[in-house]
Amino acid sequence: MDITVETTVAAPIAQVWRAYTSPEDIKRWNAASPDWHTTAAAVDLRVGGAFSSRMEAKDGSMGFDFAGTYTAVTENEMIEYVFGERRARSVFAQTPQGVRLTVSFDPENQYPVEQQRQGWQAILDSFKRYVEAGA
Template sequence: MAENGYTYTLTRTLDAPVAKVWEAWTNPEQYAQWANAVPGSVEMHVRPGGTWKATMVTPGGEFPLGGTYLEVADKRRLVLGMNVPGRPEPVAMSADFTDLGERSEITVSQTSDTKEERDMAEQGSTMLLDGLSKFVANS
């Protein structure tokens, strides 16, 4: 085991300016479209301490998620705390946005307690980034 858990980091270059990518990630209606969330289930209060929630559609059924924004730096960084049943502290996932002019880069990272949790989280984040990439390139 790593000293502080098991971490994954995913980086994507997107064919859209950072303002468009930020809007897609922080606007509930847009997020629902690309993140495969149940329409109307997404709520976002994008500010430090603000809450968020979404019901995700997965092959195994619907999966409710929620938590708080731990850090918000406009068009640069989001750190989301995700509430996990049975855990006293939220699991933090960071998303860093880099302005590349007409393109942008997003880096998502999360640390988990076990390799299995990390692998599941990485798979979920890969699906999110796939959806985001397609959405911003086609909208």
């Protein structure tokens, strides 16, 4: 995994975990910018379980599906998954400032690495704002 993004969320780890793994919560925070939104999400949070989300531009001009399979799950600690030929890992660590969430993933070949990093970081920043606002 070549790209890593990170944030620290000032909230209890159980709240952070729930917001990260609940389909209803995912639909509220999973967007890189205000002109996008997630219209559908499904989570079967277990090894071998599937996940999916549908992200769309709010103006209807484009959209895409993000889906994969969980390969490792340790509640309140770590989630690993595959999507297509790529892998990703989310690690949750309690710190004095809150929960440090680190997401590492394999880059894809279509977009520059820095653009991918910025997009995933923007989604993580949206997650932090959502949880800290009382999710």
